[in-house]
Amino acid sequence: MSKRVARLLPLLTTAVLAASSLTWPADPIRAADTALAPPAATGIPPVSDAETGWVMKTLHQMTLEEKVGQLFTTRVYGETADTTDPAAVQMNRSFLGVDNAAQAVVRYHLGGFVYFAYAGNTRSPEQVAGLSNGIQQVAVTQPSRVPLLLSTDQEQGAVVRLGPPATQFPGNMALGAGRNVDDAGTAARITGQELRAVGINQDLAPVADVNVNPANPVIGVRSFGEDPTLAADMVAAQVASYQDAGVAATVKHFPGHGDTAVDSHSGLPVISHSRAELDRIDLPPFRAAITRGVDAIMTAHIVVPALDPSGDPATLSHPIITGLLREELGYDGVVVTDSLGMAGVRKKYGDARVPVLALKAGVDMLVNPPVMQVAYDAVRDSVRNGELPESRIDESVTRILRLKWRRGMVAAPFVDPAAVSRTVGTQDHLAAAQRISDRTTTLLRTDAATLPIPAGRRVLVTGWDDPAAPATTQALGAALGRHGLATDVLSTGVNPSAARIDAAVAAARQHDTTVVLTNRATGDVGQQRMVAALAAAGVPLVVVAVRDPYDVTAFPDVSTYLAAYAFNDVAMNSLAGVLTGAIPPAGRLPVTIPDPARPGAALFPYGAGLSTP
Template sequence: MSGTQATDTPKNGSSVAADRIPHGWITNRINRMTLEEKVGQLFVTYAYGATADTVDPRNQSAHGVDTAAELIDRYKLGGVIYFAWSDNLHDPQQIANLSNGLQQVAVEQRMHIPLLISTDQEHGIVTRVGAPATLFPGNMALGAGRSTDDARTAARISGAELRALGINQNFAPVADVNVNPENPVIGVRSFGENPQLTADLTAAQVAGYQERDGVAATAKHFPGHGDTDVDSHIGVPIINHSVDEWWELDAPPFQAAVGAGIDAIMTAHIVVPALDPAGDPATLSHPIMTGILRDELGYDGVVITDALTMQGVRDTYGDDQVPVLALKAGVDMLLMPPDIDLAYNAVLDAVRSGEISERRIDESVYRILRLKFQRGIFREPFVDARSIDDVVGTPEHRAEAQRITDATTTLITNDAGLLPLAADDDAGEVLVTGWGVSTTETLAEAIGRRGPATETFWTGGNPEQATIDDAVARAETADLVVVATMNARGSDGQQRLVKALLATGTPVVAVAVRDPYDIAYYPEAETYLATYSYTPGALEAVAKVIFGEAAPEGRLPVTIPVADNPGTVLYPYGHGLTYTSTD
């Protein structure tokens, strides 16, 4: 980028082997840093605004500054995280310019240290950067597809596109093993319930994200958030696995990530009594963060907390204690403290009082600077906004995303042999109904392109009886009904809607557009598909499967239990029907 200040760094590639890390160069830089500059490197937070200099009153209420630039300058931040709600993610040009502006502020400081710029681009239901960036299947869809090559390809392309926007760290992949169908916070964000499958796909994604010119991958949420029915955003999950169960179920994906050379691991705000009888959240647990992750798994990369705004880490200790305890546990970076000034000064006070040694701070700063060097961020902190269209959302990338998505749709029941349908102009009228305004519209458009006349009737997340009656009346005059459900477990209205549509006698294709477990709440459905997300690519893939353009290839990466008897299997892990495509 022309007209910017370069950082003083050895000239190496953007991915550096361990034996080429300039230890002396990093150590010398740390020795020249003030304590305040060192502590600043430990913090990652958000700022409101589409540019570095955008004045947004929400910055004052959140951080006591007017702009993102002021926030970086005041606290010498190690990183910034992007969200749509913080007005950071409009379009590729804006994102790239924001990234360049933030990096300009960082490298103009005394120590010229560029930022880690991160986001949560998990894909599927957690996608921060939308189209025109390429949108890939989420983890559980990739688990259904079973292909490590596809998982790596998705991560490689996504990483390259993020890097072109100036985002150099992705908080992905999710490495949690989702063994609990009632899990409210992980679910389809996980590759599945099988530890080995999850480990294989985690390692593949780490390799893909961290290919040359890619991003730092971040496996989450250590030590494993897959077996809980509590959301750590609002409560304190307790995982009651024994030590042996933890090593068997939860550990393998994180072991695989470490073996693949992952740059960062994110903590979970969960309590695992078998791993730490003191009952502290893992984020604040020295036995877990240091004893297990550092010592037993041998991980020496960056450890970052999950957001410190979450209730799971705030129930027992004050917001001034949490960052200090996390550092004492072995964490390196502190994500989104509720009050950054309070947290920053609490860490400074802890060092000045001797509660935390400056040497301990230096260890974390070393890991952070090493990561920035390994990813080539010191060498190239800026991006060329003129080259975005050559990387982001190219036709080749979109085609790969659709190919990968097509292989993930899972046909779970086809008892009446309804599928595949013949695509012709005389296919009659199809009613597309159920959850999601854009979901039903997008699915109807995909079906309509294949010949039938379509009617769209959105019923909402928990339809009332009058809405269900309206949907039934429309179904009775249609030739086919396609009904989308999303988390039917938590919606009595969605369950009643599907059962009422099935009772009309009109053929019904039920499509779960998030959790595959939905069929447990309407097991009488004879034709049922799982897509694992409601992205346009996933809905296009299901239309292809319905009309036989693509054979359903996905296999369940989880077990679907009977709704009122969780110990009984309705559909087993690995189940999936198929047929020969017409193409």
């Protein structure tokens, strides 16, 4: 071991000196056109002497407190590592007991942070790069000199933390509708390159859940669809592409969150699949990810009686995490929890017990505990009192350190803020995103008198939108205008009132065609009433689901219906192209849409989709 350490010391010295002086590489991210290159070879890379030497040397020198800190990744408020913004400081004090990220690193010896838009972490790419560098500067000057995992949920589509100018894609179910594995890989590679350019070295993606339940309130379009083989192929392609871009992929939510009608953020779902069903439906994408050498797997706060009859959620289940994931599936990478602040993991045990039980189950990294000090003290004290042997902590810290080495965080913990614009949101990336999106829109019903909409027609775009920032209806209106249509926009927000519905109907009567957007309308009476009122008015009507395609079950009599799967600009550009006949509706349903009038029957089967308007 001493020879290995001796060989490693020059590399360590170089890395530490680079960190302390904030010396930038010329361009840490490859040129944008390499986004379309094929993924790297699959599988887990061999362990090098340099990796083993650094990991063992670092682990040996760490105190118990430093080891415990490596197990935690948590959110933090503020745009900079040393923020003094009063609002951010107040939030950090209540959650972390410190003022900012820099103080949290020193106090808890953290393993990582998770960036969120609501926490003020992702205002712009350059700001994110500065935040990342500031955090890593503090980390590499601590006694252990271990850089941090800086992660976020950049799933694309419905779940995005880093918005424009970063490249936006339509999301997993849209990719499933496109049926193109290469497109899935390209989307992940571009996303990974842009994240790495701003210092985010772990993406909490892709979602590997197989969405077989139309009533699923938390997965839906975040899934590639209901076909396990399609999901497995897409997941494997994205894992390879993220990691080829230098970003740790994190597939979620093990052992599968696709068949539930309960949101684990607010309740504790129970998955009733038999072991045979789990093997056939839920586990194939995770097996594929493991074969590709995925860096991390996130647990689900779900009860799976077929795997563990105790009633414990998977996150806290030794039979599921150690028995199934570690021993049966042979996974020895990093296992991370979903947020420990979610109700699904807090229903049965107190906040001081949850992190300890997760570690006993076989988890490595504990994400977003409700109160950091409580969770940290609980884990440290469990080692001191003998409940958790320090060797168990060492196992997890070793896995975390290996991940940090393999993704280049030790050799290059910093990014160059001046180089961000050469990677994030480049024209090549944006063009690739639009090409991919154009292959995903699905046409399920059409009236020849309605589509395609010819140039010169007066079109009203109305329906669902974010009430705080009605960007989706505006984006579609602008896109239709670029196709030569005279377009007016009337956003009705979420669950429109009777007055808003009346206004939409009156406006529709003044236009040749009305396009109404819906979002999870099956659970929204206002949206249902609005579509019904527009249909009753007898105006030429096009209904488009901009999230889950199941909305059509609420409108059985609508004659023209499309699924866009996403509500961002790139999806609206594609939708406009389909509505005007400029591009064909190439997407095919990646899920079955059930017929509410005939239990067990399909209103639209898996693979449905019309080729022309």
